[in-house]
Amino acid sequence: MPNRVALYPGSFDPITLGHMDLIKRAARIFPRLIVAVATNNAKSCLFSVEERLDMLRSHTRDWPNVEVAHFSGLTVDFAREVGAVAIIRGLRVISDFEFELSMAINNEKLNPNIDTVLLTPSEPYLYLSSGLVKELASYGGPVSHYVTPEVETLLRERLG
Numbered sequence: 001m002p003n004r005v006a007l008y009p010g011s012f013d014p015i016t017l018g019h020m021d022l023i024k025r026a027a028r029i030f031p032r033l034i035v036a037v038a039t040n041n042a043k044s045c046l047f048s049v050e051e052r053l054d055m056l057r058s059h060t061r062d063w064p065n066v067e068v069a070h071f072s073g074l075t076v077d078f079a080r081e082v083g084a085v086a087i088i089r090g091l092r093v094i095s096d097f098e099f100e101l102s103m104a105i106n107n108e109k110l111n112p113n114i115d116t117v118l119l120t121p122s123e124p125y126l127y128l129s130s131g132l133v134k135e136l137a138s139y140g141g142p143v144s145h146y147v148t149p150e151v152e153t154l155l156r157e158r159l160g
Helices: 017-029 049-060 075-081 094-110 130-138 149-159
Strands: 005-010 032-039 066-072 084-090 115-119
Touching (some): 005 075, 017 032, 049 066, 066 075, 075 084, 075 094
Parallel strands (some): 005 084
16 A cells, blocks of 8 residues: 555644654654644634644655645544545543544544554653643743744744
8 A cells, every 4th residue: 555644633732742753653654644733613722723734834844745734624534535544643641542542433433444543652742732831831831842942932922
């Protein structure tokens, strides 16, 4: 299967070093990886969709097999649209497992031709989330261990 496509969906608000870790590792496994910003009406985002797409493009530009996209609606439907055979999800801690398992089972029911691939992050990112980064940054706390300098600058500008 030379054209195996994987989809890594998320809000990426903002992109963290944990996201970059999973992107890099998924890009080694799959010849084509689509990293897609999902519109999630249940989440209140700090950055606009276009800003998040720009962050992703900037951070993945050196990887020729990584593409950046945006979608709304069901992830499994977008995966089918782009010809993905797999949906990449990060599994940080045990509390993520139940949610991710439920999503994987439901996605399989909706499209049994698309598998869910759960990747565990590298150790420094096990407890890292965009929410944590935004909370730390909002109080002026250090975030340089969690995001690139470019993203840290954007956070500081946005949060004051």
